[in-house]
Amino acid sequence: MDHDTRTYWEGLAERKLTLARCGDCRQWIHPPKGCCPACWSDNIGHEQPSGEATLFSYLVQPIAPGGAPTVVGWAELAEQPRLIVVAPILDATAETVRIGAKLTLEWTGDGPYFQPVFRQEAQS
Amino acid sequence: MSADPIRDKVAIVGIGASKLSRDGGRSIGALACDAVRAAIRDSGVPREAIDGLSGIYSTDQPTVWPGYVAESLGLSNIVWSNCATPPSANTVSEGILAVAAGACDYAVCYHAKFRWDTVSAAARKDPMRRAPKGAFDPALSIPLVESVGVPNGMFAAFQRHMHLYGTRRDHLGRIVVNNRNWALQNDQAVCHDAPLTMDDYMAAPLIAPPLSAFDMDMPIDGAMAVVITSAERAADLPGKRVLVEASANAIAGKSDFFFQAFDTYDSYRLLIQRLWDKTGYGIDDMDLVNIYDGFSSLALEWIEAAFDVRGEAGRLLEDSWDAKTGRLLFNGRIPMCTHGGNLGEGRVQGFGHVMEAVRQLRGDAGSRQVAGAARVLVTNGNNPVNAGMILRAG
Ligand SMILES: [Zn+2]
Numbered sequence: 001m002d003h004d005t006r007t008y009w010e011g012l013a014e015r016k017l018t019l020a021r022c023g024d025c026r027q028w029i030h031p032p033k034g035c036c037p038a039c040w041s042d043n044i045g046h047e048q049p050s051g052e053a054t055l056f057s058y059l060v061q062p063i064a065p066g067g068a069p070t071v072v073g074w075a076e077l078a079e080q081p082r083l084i085v086v087a088p089i090l091d092a093t094a095e096t097v098r099i100g101a102k103l104t105l106e107w108t109g110d111g112p113y114f115q116p117v118f119r120q121e122a123q124s
Numbered sequence: 125m126s127a128d129p130i131r132d133k134v135a136i137v138g139i140g141a142s143k144l145s146r147d148g149g150r151s152i153g154a155l156a157c158d159a160v161r162a163a164i165r166d167s168g169v170p171r172e173a174i175d176g177l178s179g180i181y182s183t184d185q186p187t188v189w190p191g192y193v194a195e196s197l198g199l200s201n202i203v204w205s206n207c208a209t210p211p212s213a214n215t216v217s218e219g220i221l222a223v224a225a226g227a228c229d230y231a232v233c234y235h236a237k238f239r240w241d242t243v244s245a246a247a248r249k250d251p252m253r254r255a256p257k258g259a260f261d262p263a264l265s266i267p268l269v270e271s272v273g274v275p276n277g278m279f280a281a282f283q284r285h286m287h288l289y290g291t292r293r294d295h296l297g298r299i300v301v302n303n304r305n306w307a308l309q310n311d312q313a314v315c316h317d318a319p320l321t322m323d324d325y326m327a328a329p330l331i332a333p334p335l336s337a338f339d340m341d342m343p344i345d346g347a348m349a350v351v352i353t354s355a356e357r358a359a360d361l362p363g364k365r366v367l368v369e370a371s372a373n374a375i376a377g378k379s380d381f382f383f384q385a386f387d388t389y390d391s392y393r394l395l396i397q398r399l400w401d402k403t404g405y406g407i408d409d410m411d412l413v414n415i416y417d418g419f420s421s422l423a424l425e426w427i428e429a430a431f432d433v434r435g436e437a438g439r440l441l442e443d444s445w446d447a448k449t450g451r452l453l454f455n456g457r458i459p460m461c462t463h464g465g466n467l468g469e470g471r472v473q474g475f476g477h478v479m480e481a482v483r484q485l486r487g488d489a490g491s492r493q494v495a496g497a498a499r500v501l502v503t504n505g506n507n508p509v510n511a512g513m514i515l516r517a518g
Contacts, residue, residue: 001267008268018334031383056384057280057287060333061273072275074383084383086269094333099287115271 051105138167176228181207277385309465474504
C-alpha cells in the first residue's frame with residue numbers, strides 16, 4: 001500500500017472495486033498513479049466501475065506444489081479500453097477459458113482485503 | 125566519418141566470459157571478475173588504463189555493482205562508473221555513450237548471473253545460493269497482483285498474440301530448436317551436449333501453457349564483459365576492432381509488466397526504427413540477427429519488429445525454416461543466434477548476443493562462422509527494459 005493505492009485497498013476491505021479516475025479529463029487510471037497520465041492533472045478521485053468486463057487475455061498459472069492450476073485473467077473493464085484488472089477467472093480451465101468472453105465481477109476471500117474475481121458468462 | 129558522435133567512432137576491442145554452467149563452484153562476484161579480467165586481457169589494454177566500469181545492477185535477482193569489481197580487481201583509476209538496468213546490452217550501450225562523450229577512455233561493461241535459490245527447488249537445497257533479501261518493484265504494482273501469484277504478463281501477452289494472429293506453439297518451436305541446434309556448435313554453451321528435436325519440443329510438458337521449460341532461458345552461473353574504447357585508440361590495439369554503428373533502447377507508453385505487457389511490440393518497433401534511422405540500413409543489410417530470447421515468445425515479437433511483419437511471425441518462421449538442419453535462415457540468407465541464445469548458451473540476459481556479434485565480426489566464430497559477416501543486429505530485453513545495437517566489422 002502506498003499513497004496512490006490506499007483508496008483501492010480500502011475498497012477491497014468493503015468488497016468494492018474502487019479505481020482511480022481523473023477529476024478533470026475523466027480518464028480511469030489503474031494501477032493508480034499520482035497524476036493523470038493523459039492530462040497531468042493532480043486531481044485524482046476514485047469511483048466504482050460497473051464490474052462489467054471482457055477477457056482481454058489470461059494465463060494458466062504455473063502449478064503450485066500440491067495445488068490445482070488456476071486461470072488468472074486480464075479483465076478489460078467496460079468503462080474504458082485497456083482499463084485492466086488482473087484477477088482469477090472462477091471455474092475456468094485451460095479448455096474453457098475464452099479471450100473475448102463477457103465477465104461478471106464477484107468476491108472471494110476472508111478479509112481483511114477481499115479478492116475480486118470474475119466469472120465467464122455462458123456463451124450464447 | 126559521419127557527424128554522428130557514435131557511428132564509426134566507438135569500438136568494442138575485447139570480450140571475456142567466465143565459465144557458463146549450472147554450478148560454477150564460484151560466487152557471483154568471482155564470476156563477474158572472471159569475465160572482466162578475461163575481457164581486459166583480450167583487449168590488450170593495460171589494467172591501469174581502464175577508467176570506466178559499468179555493470180547491470182538488480183532487477184529480479186541480486187547482481188554485482190562496479191565498486192565490488194573495482195576493489196576485487198585493483199582497478200583504481202575509474203573516473204566513470206554506472207549501473208544499468210537489464211538487459212545486458214544496456215550496460216554495453218552505456219559504455220558506448222560514455223566513450224563517445226569522452227567521460228572515459230576505456231570502459232569495461234559486464235553482467236553476472238547466478239542460479240540463486242529463487243530460481244529452482246534444486247538451488248534452494250544449496251546453502252551457497254541463498255539470495256540476499258531485497259525488493260524489486262519498479263512499476264510499483266506487485267502488491268496489486270500478489271494475491272493472484274504475481275502472474276507473468278508476458279505470458280498473457282503471448283496468449284493474446286495467439287488469439288489475434290493464429291500464432292502456434294510450433295512457431296515458438298522453430299525459434300527454440302534453431303537456438304538449441306546452434307548451441308551444439310558452441311563449446312561454452314550449457315546445452316552444448318543436449319540436442320533437441322522439434323518432436324522433443326512438441327512433447328515437452330507445459331509449465332505456463334503454451335510455454336514449456338524449453339521456451340524459458342536456461343538459469344546458469346555465468347558472467348560476460350566487453351572492453352570499449354574510441355575507434356582511434358582501437359587502431360593502436362593488437363586485436364581486430366568491431367565498430368558501433370548505432371545503439372538505442374525504447375519505451376512506447378504502456379509498459380507495466382503485470383498489467384500492460386501487451387504493447388511490447390511497439391517498443392521493439394520504436395527501437396528498431398531508431399537503429400535504421402541512425403544508419404540508413406534495413407534488415408537486408410544485416411548478415412546475422414542475434415534476437416533476444418529470454419522467452420521464445422519475446423523472440424517471436426522481436427522478429428516481427430526486426431522484419432516489420434506485425435502479426436505474421438508465424439508465416440515468416442515457416443518460410444524461413446529448414447527442417448533438414450533444424451535452423452532458421454531469414455530471407456534465404458540471415459541466420460539467428462549462432463551462439464545458441466539464452467535458450468541454448470545460457471542466461472546472461474542477452475550478453476551472449478553481443479559477444480557472438482563481436483566473434484562473428486572478427487571472424488572468430490569457428491564452425492559457426494557466417495561467411496563474410498559484416499553487420500550484425502543485436503536485440504535485448506522486453507518492454508520497458510530493452511536495448512539494441514548494430515555492430516560492424518572494423
Ligand atoms: Zn486527466
